Amino acid sequence: MSFNHSRLVSSAQLTVHKRLEDVVQKHIKHDFLKPIQRHNVQAFNDFIQTKQQLGFDAMLLDSCCGTGLSTYTLACENPNKLVVGIDQSLSRLTREAAHLQALPANCLLLRANCEDFWRLCVEANITFEKHFILYPNPYPKAKHLQRRWHGHAAFPLLKALATHIELRSNWLVYIQEFAAAWQWLTHQQGTISTINPQKPLTLFEKKYAVSGQTLWGFNA
Numbered sequence: 001m002s003f004n005h006s007r008l009v010s011s012a013q014l015t016v017h018k019r020l021e022d023v024v025q026k027h028i029k030h031d032f033l034k035p036i037q038r039h040n041v042q043a044f045n046d047f048i049q050t051k052q053q054l055g056f057d058a059m060l061l062d063s064c065c066g067t068g069l070s071t072y073t074l075a076c077e078n079p080n081k082l083v084v085g086i087d088q089s090l091s092r093l094t095r096e097a098a099h100l101q102a103l104p105a106n107c108l109l110l111r112a113n114c115e116d117f118w119r120l121c122v123e124a125n126i127t128f129e130k131h132f133i134l135y136p137n138p139y140p141k142a143k144h145l146q147r148r149w150h151g152h153a154a155f156p157l158l159k160a161l162a163t164h165i166e167l168r169s170n171w172l173v174y175i176q177e178f179a180a181a182w183q184w185l186t187h188q189q190g191t192i193s194t195i196n197p198q199k200p201l202t203l204f205e206k207k208y209a210v211s212g213q214t215l216w217g218f219n220a
Contacts, residue, residue, distance in 0.1 A: 006207045006208055006210075006211035006213065008170070008213060009138050009140050009170060009171040009174075010140065011138075011140035011141065011142070011171075011173070012141075012142065013140065013141075013142040013173060014173070015173065015176075016173065016176050016177050016180055017142060017145050017151075017177060019145060020145065020150070020151065020177055020180060020181065021180070021184060023145060023146060023151050024150065024151070024155065024181045024184050024185065025184065027152070027153050027154075027155055027156055028156050028184070028185060030153070032115065032119060032153045032154045032156070032157060034115070034116075034153070036116045036119065036120065037113065037116060039111065039112070040112045040113050040116035040117055040120070041116075041120070043086070043110040043111060043112035043117060044112070044116075044117060044120040044121070046108075046110060047084060047108065047110060047117075048124075050082070050108050051082060054082060054105065054106065056080070056081060056082035056106065058078075058080065058081040058082070058129045059081060059082045059083070059084060059128045059129060060074055060078060060081055060082070060083045060084070060128060060129055060130050060131075060132065061084050061086070061128040061130070061131045061132065061161070061162060062074060062083060062084065062085040062086070062132045062134070063086055063114045063117075063118075063131065063132065063133050064086075064087060064114060064133060064134070064135075064136050064137075065085030065086060065087045065093075065109070065134075066087055066089075066092050066093075066202060066203070066204070067092055067093065067202075067203060068085050068087070068093055068107075068109045069201070069202055069203060070085065070132065070134050070201040070202045071083055071084070071085025071107055071108075071109060072085075072103060072104075072107055073199070073201055074132070074201070075103070075104045075106050075107035076104060076107075078106070079104065079106060080106075081106060081129065082106050082108065083106055083107050083108070084108045084110065084128075085107070085108070085109045085110070086109075086110045086111075086112045086114060086117050087109075087110075087111065087112075088111065088112065088113045088114070089111070090111045093109055093111055114154070115152065115153075115154035115157070118154060118157040118158070118161055119154065119157055121161060122157050122160045122161055127160070127161065127162060127163065128161060128162040128163070129162065129163055129164065130162055130163065130164040130165070130166065131158065131161055131162035131164070131165045131166070132165075132166050132167075132201075133149060133165070133166070133167045133168075134166075134167075134168045134201055134202050134204075134205065135168055135169055135170065135202055135204040135205060135208075136148075136149055136167075136169070136174075138169060138171045138174050140171065148174065148177065148178075149178070150177050150178045150180075150181035150182070151177075151181075155181065155185065156185060158182075158185070159185050159186050164219070164220065165182075165190075165218075165219070165220050166217060166218070166219050167217065167218040168195065168201075168205065168215060168216065168217045168218075169215075169216055170204075170208045170213045170214070170215055170216070171216075172214075172216050175192055175216040175217070175218050176192065178218055179192055179218050182218070182220055186220070188220060189220075190218050190219055190220030191218070191219050191220070192216065192217070192218050193216070193217055193219075194214055194215065194216060194217070195215045195216065195217045196209075196215070197209065197215070
């Protein structure tokens with residue numbers, strides 16, 4: 001992956017989407033009932049088995065973890081917590097396994113679709129201490145609003161999934177939309193800030209930082 005001259009997010013949408021509140025409120029009023037895929041059930045069962053075997057009380061969730069670098073780093077920084085990384089792509093999870101070396105015992109990487117895994121956790125009353133969503137695909141075309149996590153039908157699940165949430169992006173509009181959606185969902189206001197990571201959590205974060213882009217974070 002080249003870390004020089006990474007392109008800024010390009011979009012004709014320069015402010016929060018005008019349909020965002022309508023979309024979020026619609027999803028809040030209707031349960032997410034899409035059939036759960038079999039491989040996601042298996043991933044959830046593997047998670048439950050690992051959780052029971054290791055006996056950690058506190059857990060962190062790293063959604064859309066890509067190559068797993070962020071999950072690995074968070075696990076090393078939080079040895080007393082089980083850190084679970086999920087990504088839908090098996091190739092991403094295994095592509096750069098060499099840079100992870102041996103995973104610490106408290107680090108679990110799973111191939112699963114986020115929305116199915118979130119729903120299975122919520123239905124089982126499983127709560128994480130903190131949920132990380134680091135540099136998700138911004139889907140910058142306005143017509144793709146509902147592909148962004150805050151416009152997705154599974155978004156309301158996030159309220160019950162974790163005590164705290166942290167989202168990072170190199171597109172301020174995405175962060176602003178997520179913050180607005182989060183307030184409609186939880187009636188709580190999070191904080192938006194710029195971030196200057198000394199140790200990048202993901203390869204995307206490293207690439208964006210090296211190319212001089214402003215990085216944004218949302219915390220609640």
